[in-house]
Amino acid sequence: MTGLIIEGKTASWEVICGLEIHCQIISKSKMFSGASTHYGSDANENVSFVDAGMPGMLPTLNEHCVYQAVKTGLGLNAKINKYSAFARKNYFYADLPQGYQISQFQYPIVGEGHVTVDLSDGSTKDIGIERLHIEQDAGKSIHDMAPDKSFIDLNRAGVGLMEIVTKPDFRSPEEAGAFLRKLRSIVRYLGTCDGNMDEGSMRCDVNVSVRKVGEEGYRTRCEMKNVNSVKFVMQAIENEAKRHVEVYENGGNIEQETRQFDPSTGLTKVMRKKEFAHDYRYFPEPDLLPLVLDDDYIAKVKADMVELPDAKRARFVKELGLTAYDASVICENKETADFFEKAAQGHDAKKVANWLMGDFFAMLNEKKVELKDSPVSAENLGKLVELITSNVINGKTAKDVFAIMAETGGDPEKIVEEKGLKQVTDMGAIEAIVDEVIASAPDNVAAYKAGKNNLLGWFVGQVMKKSQGKANPAIVNKMIAEKLN
Amino acid sequence: MAIDRETVRRIAFLSRLKIEDDKIEDTEDEFNKILNWVEQLSEVNTDGVEPLVSVNDTNLTLRQDEVTEGNQAEAVLKNAPQAQYGYFTVPKVVE
Structure with a gap:
């Protein structure tokens, strides 16, 4: 059990939390227009008249956004809805030129599913997925360029998003953190979202309430919008839950409201109360017909699926003899897992894993380089381990050889040969x-x-x-x- | 279903429409007239009839994922009441 129980003066309280995650879809062009999704272009350069909400412009759905959503749905072990439909979500904001967001409401493209998370006590837990729907992103408001004006850049307006809604299954900050890391790992494996929370391509809304241990049903929840790191999400849940307990224990009541998480203090403050809460007046999107998928299409997407982190980890444990811990560290990131598999090919996989997670990662950290720019290639790491297991060099010499490899990018067999480092077994x-x-x-x-x-x-x-x-x-x-x- | 004054005010606020106090009652009447008119449809028996989504009996047309538009910031900003450094500018909006 990894649930967080908050001990109050009058009762023990349990934390209830659900998440809504917006994932920016990886695609070349926007969801409903042919403008580029490129990040970092000059202001308003990637804007079509559709994105700018010009009168008479009509949206056309990008087939790749549909493909990415279905693929992600399959990765979440979820039901793909062959019939889905678009709806208008109406609200006024300066960075939403149309005055509405094209979204899905009653008929999302993906239905219920689940994601298995691994917890610190070695147990696992299934987190329910309520739905995944696709919608367009809004533009970006910049508030700090002038004292009395906000600046609007519509480059992001119309970029495809997947909104993933979980069931209220989290009972602790740890579970929510583990889920976010797993979700990020899954979308990165699938190549459907780059999962960078700090750049805003994955954004998280957090819903929190508490209830007395043993109590049925749910109490009033509060929502915190756009919490932008795993650490902050965990902090927001813990502090918000504690606030609820304090209010209840002092005889007060929690009001349904949207709160803002302040990363500098870790606390939340009220953003908007329920009476000002948005009433989105959803209605069916008249500019788009329903989206109908057939079994052949879904089968085709299924055929493109890659091995996901859970499956890969299980295989590394079973076939390569890694410990569950080592396997999960290596599999969190697809690039690391691919690198490891290449390095371990034909060599002692456990030793390769040790070298990878020890000296190799330490070297990357020290040099501040990414895995893809590593001076030591996967093949050469494998060769180095082979030199040790076949007793050509000993462990101490191997460290010296590795240091040379990290400097020169050289082949360990050549380094050993040239420097005369062969172990004397005579x-x-x-x-x-x-x-x-x-x-x-x-x-x-x-x-x-x-x-x-x-x-x-x-x-x-x-x-x-x-x-x-x-x-x-x-x-x-x-x-x-x-x-x- | 009838609309009351409060609902008229709320819908006006959500739609960012300014309705003067002396026009609220007229608007309420108009809303109710429209609703009553639409209500007549419920006289038709629609049991077992699928909702009609569109009168076009075609499937949704999708486009290929290709960049075909853009690099027209000047045109996009042309009708903006205010713009600066390639951005639209609006009165400060911070919640």
Whole structure:
């Protein structure tokens, strides 16, 4: 159990939370127009007259947005609705030139599904998906360019969004955090959304209420809009739940309202009360016919599905012998998983995983480079591990070789060859060094024989030093122990 | 279904329409006339009849995902009452 229970003066309280996540669809052009979705263009350069809400302009649905939504739906183990329809959501805001957002209401393209999340105590939990619908994004308002004006850029207006609504299944900030990370991982694997919360391509609305442990039904919830990191979502849930408990314990009542999360304090403040809440007056979108999909189409999208993180992780555990923990770290990110699989090809997968998660990640961090720009290629990491497992070099030498690889991007086999780092496994050569060390230190030999067992390490160290680190430490250990006993 | 004064005010607010106080009653009457007129449709028995979504018996036409428009900021801004640095500008809106 990972549920968060808040102990109050009069009762124990349980946290109830549901999320709504807006994911920007990866597509070249917008959902209803041929303008580019490119991020970072000059203001209003990627705007068609449809996006600008000019009179008489008609929307035409982008087939790729439909494809991406269906693919994501399949990734959420959800029901694909063969019949869906568009609706107008009416509200006035400066960055919504049409005065309405084309969305889906009664007939979303994707219905119920679930996502399995992994929790810190090793358990898993299924989080229910209520629906996924597609809609257009609004433009961007910039409030800090002038003291008395807001600046509007419509480049984002009309970009395709998937709104994913969960069931109120979260009982703790941890569960919500685990879900968001899993969802981000799934959409990135599928290539349907880049999942960057800090750039706003994935945005999260958080609904929170509390109830006494054992109580049936739900109490009034509050919504926090556009919380833009996993950490902030977790903070918002915890602090908002505590606020509810405090209000109830002091005899007050929670009002349904939209609140704003302030990342600098971690607290929430009221944004709009229910009486000013939007009444969107949805009605069927007259400019678009319903969207009808057939089984062949859905089968075609299914055929394009990639192996998702859960399946990949299970395979890495079962076929490659990784621990569940290592496998989940490696599989969170598709690029990492692909890199690992390439590196582990034909080599000791567990050792490759250790190197990847240890020295390799540390090297990337230190150099501040992305995986795709790594100086050490997957093939070369695999080769390095092979050199260790086949006893060509020992673990200590491997670290030196790795450091050279990180600098030069070189092939470990060549580095070992050129620098003469091959481990000495020739028994005669090692024996000569061992004999030399023993002969040079009669005092230590006597002390060892008198019971100072920890001197064994000193002898091994001397031999390793004389061999310039190239002797196989296991052989040296065994040989010295035999000779001294 | 009848509309009352409060509903008229609320709909006017949501639609950003200014209706003077002395016109509220007239508007209320008009709303109710329209609703009553539409109400007549309920005299027809529609049991088992699928809702008609469109009189066009065709499927939704989709477009390919291609960039075909853009790079026309000047044209887009041409009718804007106020613009600056390539942006539309509006009175400050912060909630």
